[in-house]
Amino acid sequence: MSGEKPLDFTKEITSKLGGETIARCYQCGTCASTCPVTRTTERYNPRQIIRLALLGQRDEVLKGDSIWLCASCYNCQERCPQKVEIADVIYALRNIAIREGNIPAIYTEFANGLMSEGRLAPISKFLEKKRADYGLPPLKPTGVEAIKKILAATGFDKIMFKKEGTPQ
Amino acid sequence: MEDSIKMAGEEKQTENKPEELRIGVFICHCGLNIAGVIDIKELVEFAKTIPDVVYVKDNRYTCADPGQEEIRKAIKEHKLNRVVVAACSPRMHEVTFRRTVSEAGLNPYLFEIANIREFSSWCHPSTPKEATEKAKDLIKMAVAKARLLMPLQTIEVPVTNKALVIGGGIAGMNAALDLAEMGFKVYLLEKGESIGGHMAQLDKTFPTLDCSICIEGPKMVDVGRHPNIEIISYADLLNVSGFIGNFKVRIRKNPRYVIAENCTGCGECKDVCPIEYPNEWDMGLGVRKAISVPFDQAVPLVYTINRDYCIECYKCVDACGARQAINFDQKPEEIELEVGAIIVATGYDIYLPYDNQLYGYGKYTNVITSLEFERLILAAGPTGGKVVRASDGQKPHSVAFIQCVGSRDTNKYPYCSNFCCMYTLKHVVQLKEKYKEDIEVYVFYMDMRTNFKGFEEFYQRARELGVNFVRGRVSRIFEDPETKNLIIHAEDANLGMPIEVEAEMVVLATAAIPKKGTEDIARILNLTRGTDGFFMESHPKLKPLDAPTDGIFLAGACQGPKDIPYSVSQGCGAAARAATVLSKKTWKIEPIIAIVDPTKCRNVTTKCGICAERCPYGAIKAEEKKPAQVITAMCHGCGTCVAECPADAIQQMHFTDAQILAQLRTALEKNPEDKILAFLCNWCAYAGADLAGTSRFEYPPTIRPIRVMCSGRVDRDFVLEAFRLGAGMVLVGACHLPYDCHYISGNWKMKARMDALAPMLHKLGLTPERFRVEFISAAEGVKFAEVIQEMTEQMRTLGRERIKAENEKLRPVLENMLKRKEKK
Numbered sequence: 001m002s003g004e005k006p007l008d009f010t011k012e013i014t015s016k017l018g019g020e021t022i023a024r025c026y027q028c029g030t031c032a033s034t035c036p037v038t039r040t041t042e043r044y045n046p047r048q049i050i051r052l053a054l055l056g057q058r059d060e061v062l063k064g065d066s067i068w069l070c071a072s073c074y075n076c077q078e079r080c081p082q083k084v085e086i087a088d089v090i091y092a093l094r095n096i097a098i099r100e101g102n103i104p105a106i107y108t109e110f111a112n113g114l115m116s117e118g119r120l121a122p123i124s125k126f127l128e129k130k131r132a133d134y135g136l137p138p139l140k141p142t143g144v145e146a147i148k149k150i151l152a153a154t155g156f157d158k159i160m161f162k163k164e165g166t167p168q
Numbered sequence: 169m170e171d172s173i174k175m176a177g178e179e180k181q182t183e184n185k186p187e188e189l190r191i192g193v194f195i196c197h198c199g200l201n202i203a204g205v206i207d208i209k210e211l212v213e214f215a216k217t218i219p220d221v222v223y224v225k226d227n228r229y230t231c232a233d234p235g236q237e238e239i240r241k242a243i244k245e246h247k248l249n250r251v252v253v254a255a256c257s258p259r260m261h262e263v264t265f266r267r268t269v270s271e272a273g274l275n276p277y278l279f280e281i282a283n284i285r286e287f288s289s290w291c292h293p294s295t296p297k298e299a300t301e302k303a304k305d306l307i308k309m310a311v312a313k314a315r316l317l318m319p320l321q322t323i324e325v326p327v328t329n330k331a332l333v334i335g336g337g338i339a340g341m342n343a344a345l346d347l348a349e350m351g352f353k354v355y356l357l358e359k360g361e362s363i364g365g366h367m368a369q370l371d372k373t374f375p376t377l378d379c380s381i382c383i384e385g386p387k388m389v390d391v392g393r394h395p396n397i398e399i400i401s402y403a404d405l406l407n408v409s410g411f412i413g414n415f416k417v418r419i420r421k422n423p424r425y426v427i428a429e430n431c432t433g434c435g436e437c438k439d440v441c442p443i444e445y446p447n448e449w450d451m452g453l454g455v456r457k458a459i460s461v462p463f464d465q466a467v468p469l470v471y472t473i474n475r476d477y478c479i480e481c482y483k484c485v486d487a488c489g490a491r492q493a494i495n496f497d498q499k500p501e502e503i504e505l506e507v508g509a510i511i512v513a514t515g516y517d518i519y520l521p522y523d524n525q526l527y528g529y530g531k532y533t534n535v536i537t538s539l540e541f542e543r544l545i546l547a548a549g550p551t552g553g554k555v556v557r558a559s560d561g562q563k564p565h566s567v568a569f570i571q572c573v574g575s576r577d578t579n580k581y582p583y584c585s586n587f588c589c590m591y592t593l594k595h596v597v598q599l600k601e602k603y604k605e606d607i608e609v610y611v612f613y614m615d616m617r618t619n620f621k622g623f624e625e626f627y628q629r630a631r632e633l634g635v636n637f638v639r640g641r642v643s644r645i646f647e648d649p650e651t652k653n654l655i656i657h658a659e660d661a662n663l664g665m666p667i668e669v670e671a672e673m674v675v676l677a678t679a680a681i682p683k684k685g686t687e688d689i690a691r692i693l694n695l696t697r698g699t700d701g702f703f704m705e706s707h708p709k710l711k712p713l714d715a716p717t718d719g720i721f722l723a724g725a726c727q728g729p730k731d732i733p734y735s736v737s738q739g740c741g742a743a744a745r746a747a748t749v750l751s752k753k754t755w756k757i758e759p760i761i762a763i764v765d766p767t768k769c770r771n772v773t774t775k776c777g778i779c780a781e782r783c784p785y786g787a788i789k790a791e792e793k794k795p796a797q798v799i800t801a802m803c804h805g806c807g808t809c810v811a812e813c814p815a816d817a818i819q820q821m822h823f824t825d826a827q828i829l830a831q832l833r834t835a836l837e838k839n840p841e842d843k844i845l846a847f848l849c850n851w852c853a854y855a856g857a858d859l860a861g862t863s864r865f866e867y868p869p870t871i872r873p874i875r876v877m878c879s880g881r882v883d884r885d886f887v888l889e890a891f892r893l894g895a896g897m898v899l900v901g902a903c904h905l906p907y908d909c910h911y912i913s914g915n916w917k918m919k920a921r922m923d924a925l926a927p928m929l930h931k932l933g934l935t936p937e938r939f940r941v942e943f944i945s946a947a948e949g950v951k952f953a954e955v956i957q958e959m960t961e962q963m964r965t966l967g968r969e970r971i972k973a974e975n976e977k978l979r980p981v982l983e984n985m986l987k988r989k990e991k992k
């Protein structure tokens with residue numbers, strides 16, 4: 001096995017919000033068998049992600065797209081017999097991945113949209129026309145300055161800007 | 169539990185006649201073990217200068233016969249009334265020298281050891297001068313305690329040589345039989361109608377597949393016929409009072425509405441009874457008559473009428489005829505027994521997973537528990553041994569077994585239930601051997617635990633029979649509403665693939681859980697229960713069969729899930745343990761117990777009862793408006809109550825406040841700011857310090873240790889007094905948390921007390937490092953040496969001046985605190 005010492009990565013995860021419970025896992029597979037995503041694709045299996053993480057397979061876990069496929073339905077977390085907060089562990093892993101620049105392009109788009117427009121989804125001409133057709137008022141500008149302030153206070157902007165210009 | 173018997177000799181313990189003190193000090197060379205480092209001549213000269221010491225003698229080996237003879241001679245010739253031996257650890261030779269002094273007519277408790285070998289010569293070989301100084305302090309401390317020693321009488325209580333066994337399962341039956349064979353009278357109390365327990369419900373036993381009732385039945389008959397065993401069945405335990413050797417037990421016999429003496433067990437009444445109701449013995453799968461026995465092999469073979477179902481047609485009365493065994497007017501009857509020892513063998517229950525929505529038990533008809541399966545495959549069971557589905561009465565062509573239902577689940581029962589892997593293997597082997605190719609069998613498991621004789625081979629047999637083992641926990645079961653088949657969702661973790669399996673029947677291997685009523689038994693007998701709800705043993709390794717209360721023993725699954733051979737072994741073991749009590753005419757108790765001064769006890773005027781609440785053994789009774797009372801035979805002498813008492817109304821014999829304070833003050837007479845004053849519990853920290861000595865780990869000679877039986881004895885006043893007198897550092901050494909304490913929880917009580925004290929001292933300006941609580945096991949000699957080394961370095965870094973300054977600042981506050989207490 002390659003990678004860093006298993007314990008170092010485990011410690012890193014457990015020190016993150018949401019990642020505290022990962023080491024309780026005894027690999028029963030309740031999460032995988034209850035997961036609606038795992039049922040549709042082989043690319044996501046929460047049990048395997050936890051296994052790889054506990055074995056210190058840092059790159060395998062953080063660089064792939066696997067952790068980004070979780071739909072956050074929390075079925076696994078509800079049913080885990082060891083009270084591993086699986087969905088939250090996945091969030092912790094995503095947070096680590098983001099800080100290291102492993103962000104799928106779609107999330108960079110979301111983030112940039114949020115910071116420049118104050119919206120996750122961009123407003124297209126098509127959308128505005130549709131709204132008019134339905135008799136909805138045109139969208140008001142968002143309080144983008146306030147959002148920017150909040151994002152700056154949380155340090156979100158720094159994480160994202162660091163990656164700006166680097167193609168995903 | 170309560171008790172009102174006053175111990176003989178209790179008054180004697182507290183009286184202390186004023187007399188002229190004549191202390192003899194005997195200093196041992198231990199060959200060169202002590203004399204090679206410590207200057208014995210200097211010690212002898214020093215000892216002569218200590219007030220009240222009238223005789224000093226050094227011996228090459230004090231523990232050898234000539235050395236002991238010198239002590240005996242000196243006691244007589246010099247009229248010594250206290251003896252101090254400066255030699256090795258009291259854990260080594262305290263008992264030896266107590267005997268020596270008592271042979272010379274002195275009370276054995278008028279003797280004290282100064283441990284100058286393990287605590288000085290062996291651990292400070294490169295600083296002989298300091299080692300000698302420390303030895304002087306140790307001797308002076310021992311003399312200080314010796315001055316205040318009181319003669320104590322060993323307490324003896326009579327023993328009733330009868331036993332009570334609670335629970336008539338396989339563990340309780342074996343316990344009863346062994347005790348009966350040893351010649352003791354045994355009362356076997358059973359809540360149900362028959363003895364036999366869960367084993368009587370089983371078809372086969374793993375891994376040999378012998379028929380369960382064929383091997384248990386004869387044992388049940390043996391129990392029923394044994395002249396020394398009296399079975400009290402269909403009865404409840406109401407109350408137990410008293411203590412080791414002298415328990416009083418109150419039992420309620422519930423009415424069977426059948427007179428046991430007249431019932432012949434012929435069953436003619438059952439034949440005419442028109443009413444049937446679900447038989448709980450068959451897990452409700454079969455039926456029994458309103459007058460019946462739960463199963464044919466029942467012992468005692470006495471019928472019982474279930475008045476919830478009986479329509480009082482009196483056909484049974486007619487059928488019984490001249491035997492006149494039926495009596496509808498029977499009332500509950502209370503009886504009282506006296507026994508010397510009690511064995512608790514109340515067993516376990518099987519978890520019925522009605523609350524588990526995901527597996528559908530109780531909702532889907534073809535999902536059953538393993539115990540239900542057991543009744544189905546049993547030839548004498550309700551289906552005559554045919555495995556059939558409840559939905560259509562047909563034999564299933566595929567059966568899935570699901571392991572760890574409730575067990576190993578932190579949302580239900582976090583522990584492993586021990587025997588489920590093996591009984592499921594038994595079931596699948598039975599199914600495969602019975603129906604061969606005609607049945608497909610799946611086992612969903614997380615780990616297969618087959619760790620005893622013949623178990624792994626049995627697992628192999630199951631695999632060779634073609635059972636499909638799937639490693640993965642089932643997340644969900646659905647029922648096909650048409651076929652009533654079950655669709656099982658799991659992940660085959662070995663393949664890393666979610667799978668779905670359709671089975672015609674699902675068998676859930678559910679957790680073994682504490683027996684219903686365990687809480688009541690715990691309350692009645694003052695037993696402690698673990699977080700899992702099962703009874704706790706006195707020590708997990710060395711006293712696995714002893715309950716924390718003396719004279720009460722545990723056997724079988726009431727202490728945690730166990731299979732048959734393990735339960736049998738425990739039953740026999742508990743019988744042997746109980747016999748150590750029952751075989752004696754009297755039971756001796758070391759008199760280092762706690763005694764309450766009724767004139768000081770606050771409980772008379774206010775509602776206090778702190779001692780009763782903190783006592784790990786429930787040995788203190790604090791009734792309203794009455795002084796607290798220690799039940800001598802239940803007291804183990806930890807001294808926790810003594811330290812907790814807010815009125816200083818309790819004393820521990822041989823470890824009184826006065827004695828400990830005298831040691832403490834003596835230790836801190838000279839240069840207190842250079843010393844670490846340590847309180848070490850006898851079983852762990854003191855033993856760890858002894859080990860540091862025997863292992864020759866060298867550490868600085870700065871420590872002045874005081875031995876207490878349990879760290880729970882360490883009063884906060886001792887810490888305050890030590891700092892008031894200017895101690896450099898204070899250390900409390902205890903057994904490791906959570907379970908190492910030899911008095912159940914004395915270390916926890918000490919920790920709570922010191923956790924409250926430390927921040928207060930810090931606020932007053934004490935450097936935090938100067939007061940330390942450390943958990944040191946008897947095996948951690950290295951750790952002990954390291955702790956002393958570290959504390960010494962910290963003390964030297966702080967420097968005398970800083971310590972003195974801090975103490976100056978602290979003193980008025982401490983004096984005030986200690987004075988306020990004295991006034992009360």
